[in-house]
Amino acid sequence: MRAAVYDHYSHDLSGLTVREVPEPKVFPGSVLIEVRAAGVNPVDWKLMAGYLDGLIDAQFPVIPGWDVAGVVVGVGFDTPEFAVGDEVMAYARKDVLGAGTFAERVAVPVHAVTRKPASLSWEQAGGLPLAGGTALRTIDSLGELGGKTLLVHGAAGGVGALAVQIAVNRGARVIGTASAANHDYLRTLGAAPVQYGLGLAHRVMDLAGGPVDAVADFVGGQLETTLAVLREGGSHASIADGTVTEHGGHHLWVRPDGSQTARLADLAEKGLLHVEIAQTFPLDGVADAFRASQSGHTRGKLIIVP
Known part of the structure; x- marks a missing residue:
């Protein structure tokens, strides 16, 4: 072959x-x-x-x-x-x-x-399987998100866009970082977009009306911003920065699991995951x-x- x-x-x-x-x-x-x-x-x-x-x-x-x-x-x-x-x-x-x-x-x-x-x-x-599984496991690690505010670093990427949809489906208010060219795309997914870069923490706090309840990092190098905007006792996770574990966060790596992929397939079949x-x-x-x-x-x- x-x-x-x-x-x-x-x-x-x-x-x-x-x-x-x-x-x-x-x-x-x-x-x-x-x-x-x-x-x-x-x-x-x-x-x-x-x-x-x-x-x-x-x-x-x-x-x-x-x-x-x-x-x-x-x-x-x-x-x-x-x-x-x-x-x-x-x-x-x-x-x-x-x-x-x-x-x-x-x-x-x-x-x-x-x-x-x-x-x-x-x-x-x-x-879908790897990116979706990574997004699903990350969102699972953050706990109950219904009615809470979640910041997603790298929200327009392959993993981030799936995580946004999963979190929105669970009732979270999602703020997603992305370049200006992807802001309309994030709105279609149900997220409030914010420009990444210098001053990000202030923009997130203004948009959220205060600290956020949870943060998902899919790009790395965002720990300082994460800690600056996260409320006391909030949850955070990263797939790209192992140092988050030193600050109470989760560092995640997804493993092959057909039952997990089946959860993603079910969301897609119901029209909840694109x-x-x-x-x-x-x-x-x-x-x-x-x-x-x-x-x-x-x-x-x-x-x-x-």
Whole structure:
């Protein structure tokens, strides 16, 4: 089968190639998925650069990609949960970096897989599991938000926009940081937008009418502002700044969990969660997708469509 691969850690995206690789083995407790769409996440190019080598081993050549939506074309032993022909989606991270989702087919442990709702396109389903799971876990960590004010740093990004929608659905008043170009977009999601940058804490306090009850940080480097606007006893979490734990916050990393992805699918099926697609790329365009992700200015998800 064809797949995008790299043979060693590198910051140079020219090291990504598309070539024939062996077919995945369908191990017990797994399903073989024919990939229809696979979401690009910043972690994908960070892994290629070796930034996470201290956390996860790599078996080269590596096929990048942790998100997937597709059709089951094979099932392993003792896997009664799914059958050939089922439309599914998954956050497909494995314990070792190697057989990822930017390929024509991928084998995924069944515990990470859930059914794709008919209301989601392949591209939306392929872009939801990791970003959505991160958003969901972050909002869960902040406790009850009904009637409370939540500040979201990076509210227009792939994770932030999903977190805004989840929080609004739970009855929170959401204030979201974004560039001026994305303020109207945030309003469509139900958030009150605020320009990031110098003076942010004062703008947030003015908009909120005082301290906020909770803060979710999806960009990093925001701890000083978070602590300045958070009420005493308020909750906060970050996916990008581990130092928040020194100040009573949660530092979060999402793990593959089909039941969690099913919660996201249910919200999407009910029309409560929209996945915006920024751009799609073929396998030969993975390097271009990584460059777009690295720019930090993409609104919505970047999707690989094999």
